[in-house]
Amino acid sequence: xxxxxxxFEKEILRKERELKRVVxxxxxxxxxxxxxxxxxxxxxxxxxxxxxxxxxxxxxxxxARPKTLDYxxxxxxxxVELKGDRLFRDDxxxxxxxxxxxSFKVVVIxxxxxxxxxxxxxxxxxxxxxxxxxxxxxxxxxxxxxxxxLITFIDTPGAYPGVGAEERGQAWAIAESIKCLxxxxxxxxxxxxxxxxxxxxxxxGVANRLFLLENSYYSVITPEGCASIIWGDSKKAAQAAATxxxxxxxxxxxxxxxxxxKEPLGGAHxxxxxxxxxxRKAILENLQKLVKVKPEALKKERREKFRRIxxxxx
Amino acid sequence: MGMxxxxxxxxxxxxxxxxxxxxxxxFRKEFExxxxxxxxCGYHFRIDARRRVELLLxxxxxxxxxxxxxxxxPLEFVGKKSYLESxxxxxxxxxxxxxxxxGKGKIDGIEVFFGCFDFQFIGGSMGSVVGEKxxxxxxxxxxxxxxxxxxxxxxxxxxxxxxxxxxxxxxTVASVSSFEAVRKPFIVVFTHPTMGGxxxxxxxxxDIILAEPGALIGFTGPxxxxxxxxHRLPKGFQTAEFLEERGMIDRVVKRLDLKDELVKxxxxxxxx
Numbered sequence: 038x039x040x041x042x043x044x045f046e047k048e049i050l051r052k053e054r055e056l057k058r059v060v061x062x063x064x065x066x067x068x069x070x071x072x073x074x075x076x077x078x079x080x081x082x083x084x085x086x087x088x089x090x091x092x093x094x095x096x097x098x099x100x101a102r103p104k105t106l107d108y109x110x111x112x113x114x115x116x117v118e119l120k121g122d123r124l125f126r127d128d129x130x131x132x133x134x135x136x137x138x139x140s141f142k143v144v145v146i147x148x149x150x151x152x153x154x155x156x157x158x159x160x161x162x163x164x165x166x167x168x169x170x171x172x173x174x175x176x177x178x179x180x181x182x183x184x185x186x187l188i189t190f191i192d193t194p195g196a197y198p199g200v201g202a203e204e205r206g207q208a209w210a211i212a213e214s215i216k217c218l219x220x221x222x223x224x225x226x227x228x229x230x231x232x233x234x235x236x237x238x239x240x241x242g243v244a245n246r247l248f249l250l251e252n253s254y255y256s257v258i259t260p261e262g263c264a265s266i267i268w269g270d271s272k273k274a275a276q277a278a279a280t281x282x283x284x285x286x287x288x289x290x291x292x293x294x295x296x297x298x299k300e301p302l303g304g305a306h307x308x309x310x311x312x313x314x315x316x317r318k319a320i321l322e323n324l325q326k327l328v329k330v331k332p333e334a335l336k337k338e339r340r341e342k343f344r345r346i347x348x349x350x351x
Numbered sequence: 352m353g354m355x356x357x358x359x360x361x362x363x364x365x366x367x368x369x370x371x372x373x374x375x376x377x378f379r380k381e382f383e384x385x386x387x388x389x390x391x392c393g394y395h396f397r398i399d400a401r402r403r404v405e406l407l408l409x410x411x412x413x414x415x416x417x418x419x420x421x422x423x424x425p426l427e428f429v430g431k432k433s434y435l436e437s438x439x440x441x442x443x444x445x446x447x448x449x450x451x452x453x454g455k456g457k458i459d460g461i462e463v464f465f466g467c468f469d470f471q472f473i474g475g476s477m478g479s480v481v482g483e484k485x486x487x488x489x490x491x492x493x494x495x496x497x498x499x500x501x502x503x504x505x506x507x508x509x510x511x512x513x514x515x516x517x518x519x520x521x522x523t524v525a526s527v528s529s530f531e532a533v534r535k536p537f538i539v540v541f542t543h544p545t546m547g548g549x550x551x552x553x554x555x556x557x558d559i560i561l562a563e564p565g566a567l568i569g570f571t572g573p574x575x576x577x578x579x580x581x582h583r584l585p586k587g588f589q590t591a592e593f594l595e596e597r598g599m600i601d602r603v604v605k606r607l608d609l610k611d612e613l614v615k616x617x618x619x620x621x622x623x
Contacts, residue, residue, distance in 0.1 A: 196551075198571035198579045203589055206599045207570035208550035215524045216556060235508070235517060236551045236570070243521050257508050257517040257548075262575075266510065267430040281513050282426045291425065293514050340529070343521045344486070347479035348425040348512070351417075 040101040040306065045084060045092055052077045085302045088252070090284050091275035094260060096252040097231045098194075100157075101306040103313070105132055105147030105190040108230065111309070112317040113138045113145065119179075121172060125205065128169030130161045130197070131241075133176040135185075138317070141324050144180035146173050146241060147190030150231070163232070164197035167210035170240050174210075174217045181221035186324055189241040191229040194259065196237030211240040218243035219339055222332030226323050228298070228316055229253040230305075233283075245330075245338055246323045249285035250312065251300040255293075256283040293346065370394065388606050395563050395606055397543065399445065400452045400469035403502050407610050413456030413465055417487055420480045421448055426513050434511040441472045449480040450505070453488045458500065459614040461622045464492040466501040470544070474506035477549055481509070482519025485553060489526035489537075498536040498622055500613060503554045506572075507547020520552035527556045536620045538613060541568045541591065541600065559616055560600040561609070562591035568600070 042050055056073045063069050088096070096102070109116045109132075118134040120127040133146035148165065151157030180187040196207055218225060218241075227244035233255030249255060256263075263277035264270060282288070285297040298315050301308040327335065368379050373392035382389070386406055387396040398406070405411035421438075428434040442448060450472035456465050466488050468475040477485075485501075492499045508516040530537060539557035541550075543566035551570055554560075562568060569589040577584055587593050591603045604612045 196570060198576050200576065200580065200584065200588070203569045203571065203576070204597050206555075206597075208547075209555045209599060211551040211570070212520075212524060212553070212555045215521055215552065216528050219521075219525045219528050236520060236548055239517055239520060240551075255514050255517075257513050258510050263510055280426065280429045281510075283513065288514060291515065293518065340525045343518055343525055346515060346518045346522055347483050348423045348515060349479045349483060350421050350423060351419055 040099055043092065043095055045088075046303070049077065049080055049084060052080055081302055089275065089279065090254070090281075090287075091260065091278040093252045093284050094232075094254050094274075094278050096304040096306075097254050099304060099306050100152060102231055103305055103309045104152070104163075104192060105145075105149050105230070107309065108147075108190060108228075108313065108316060109136060109145060111313040112320070116145070119176060122168040122175060124171055125168045128161075128166050128172060129159055130163055130165040130193070131169035131173055133173060136188075138188075138324070139321060141186060141321075141328070143186045143188050143324075144176055145188045145190070146176050147230075148193040148238075148241065150192060161197060163193045164195060164234075165193065165237060165240075166197050166199070166202045167205040167207050170196075170210035170214045173241060174214050177214075177217045177221050180223050184223060186224040186226070186328060187221070188320060189225065189227045189244065191227055191233050191238045191242050191253075191255075192231035193234045193237050194232050195234030196240070211236050214240040215243055219336070222336055224324065224327035224330065224335055225339065226320055226327070228319070229255055229294075230316070234259065243339060243343065245327055245335055245342075246295045248296045248298050248319055249288060249294055250298050250305060250316075251285055252304050253285060254278075254283040255288055256281050386606055393564065393605070395543065395565055397470060397504075398606075399471060400447065400467040400502075403467045404452070404456070404465070406606070407500070407502070407613065408456035408458060408465060409460065410457075413454035415452060415454040416491070417453060417484050418448060420483060422478055422480050422512070424511075425479075425515055426511065428511040428513075430511070437473060437511070445469055445471045447472055449484065450475045450477070451481045451484050453484045455491075455497075458610065458617065461498070461614070461617050463498045463500045463617070464488050464495075466499070468502065468504045468542075468549075470504040470506075473509065473511075475504045475545075475549070476506050476509035476516070477519050477523075477552075478509035478512040478516045479519065482516070482522050485519075485523045486526040489523075489530040489553075492535065493530045493533050496533050496535055498538070498617060498620075499530065500538045500540075501554065501557075502540045502542060503545050503549060504542045505545055505547070505549035507549055517548065520548045523553035524556065527553045536617060536622065538616060540604075540609060540613075542566050544568070544572075546570065546572050558620075561602050561604045561612065562594065562600050563606055563609075564591060564603055566591045568594055 150163035225244040260274040260278040261271040264273040375391035541562040
């Protein structure tokens with residue numbers, strides 16, 4: 038599945054089409070093809086190496102970008118999905134269960150978006166209701182009880198802003214989820230694979246190690262929401278994206294995340310296999326280190342990591 | 352964010368004011384003495400943090416802590432005006448350094464660590480300083496094994512500090528979690544309005560949650576919800592009364608009864 042082509046990629050597409058025509062006219066090994074291929078590569082480098090924050094947000098939202106269940110299928114050898122919050126219903130916007138990655142038995146929890154219109158509606162575009170977070174809490178406690186490391190995948194525009202969500206205590210569910218992540222004594226590794234939409238993302242993101250994919254973003258508010266508050270115009274989202282410092286590079290330099298996982302040129306959807314490889318490597322490397330750390334120390338590390346965050350003068 | 356409109360007190364002339372809700376003409380002095388609760392219709396207008404201290408703490412005072420903490424501008428945020436300018440304006444307007452004041456005081460003789468948000472300071476939003484002051488409040492209360500009482504009003508996490516603000520949610524939650532070990536009460540009073548990152552972090556983890564009548568409390572502000580679902584919200588949605596009925600808070604308590612109620616609860620939880 039290819040999904041949309043962004044405005045900033047159209048020049049590349051044009052050149053690629055031209056290349057195809059030249060190939061069919063002159064054959065693969067012609068001088069013209071060699072020249073044009075080099076030009077295409079140069080153009081890709083130029084565009085994809087200089088993406089603006091807003092362009093990265095668009096890539097992070099690309100419908101073909103690999104999602105939690107794709108990672109589960111491609112980098113874990115077993116997965117048993119566990120559903121429901123035991124209170125109200127199962128929320129398909131969050132998936133979770135028992136999984137195996139190499140020799141490690143783990144619990145995985147992640148936001149889940151859909152690929153097409155039907156699945157997106159079913160998954161509520163990856164925007165959980167309180168029951169989603171309550172399912173997550175149940176699985177966190179399961180991980181803690183059976184001493185299984187926890188891997189979370191973050192990928193949500195935000196917790197769902199709806200009537201039922203408010204009635205059932207969205208704020209309470211998020212607060213409890215954050216609290217639970219501080220209180221469990223197993224290693225927690227979080228990978229933001231797409232969108233890190235505010236509190237709805239943080240509810241799965243209190244981790245010993247937090248990684249962002251290169252084009253993922255993490256933000257206190259959507260760029261559109263920020264633009265509409267500042268300028269009364271959600272179309273100024275590009276400007277807002279830049280001022281919010283929401284890219285992986287910005288967050289790394291602000292010392293808010295532990296690392297950035299490389300993506301292929303143009304984004305994870307251009308070559309998912311390479312991203313699965315990189316994410317798997319990052320998870321395994323960190324699991325190997327974290328399983329040797331004592332439970333109390335893991336908990337303490339999470340607390341101290343967040344305790345330090347804040348910029349002020351006294 | 353996206354806050355509901357605050358009902359206004361209309362001011363025809365000096366001695367008198369007109370309630371923006373029931374339109375009754377009131378004596379300004381009486382209205383202020385009543386802590387800005389309309390004596391005619393009972394509508395609770397907003398009061399600032401200092402008046403809260405006066406309302407709830409013995410002698411109307413507390414020993415303030417961490418009052419000198421000041422925000423920086425870590426993102427070099429570029430809005431219509433600079434972040435530091437907004438801070439300066441908010442300080443001038445409120446006489447406060449930040450959106451929360453914290454300290455130690457007494458409620459009917461019971462020593463408590465007390466915190467109060469001021470919505471007039473950039474919508475009571477939580478950035479680094481607010482997160483730090485709340486966290487320190489819990490740390491000090493834990494050390495001295497005293498209860499924490501907080502009066503909250505906030506639009507949520509502060510946009511101008513980006514993810515640093517977002518992570519203050521986690522930081523404050525961790526401090527509540529540690530505070531639980533000392534088995535001392537943590538009581539929250541939600542006032543109008545409390546939304547977003549402040550509701551979805553330390554405050555809704557309180558042992559007891561009280562709320563003022565009519566206060567809007569929730570995760571997402573009503574305007575954003577209406578834009579999302581594309582129809583009008585039912586009357587009374589997200590009010591304190593609505594949340595009491597849905598089981599999300601313990602009790603709706605009138606402003607002028609708050610102190611008595613707090614004392615009763617603190618004593619029943621074993622505080623002398």
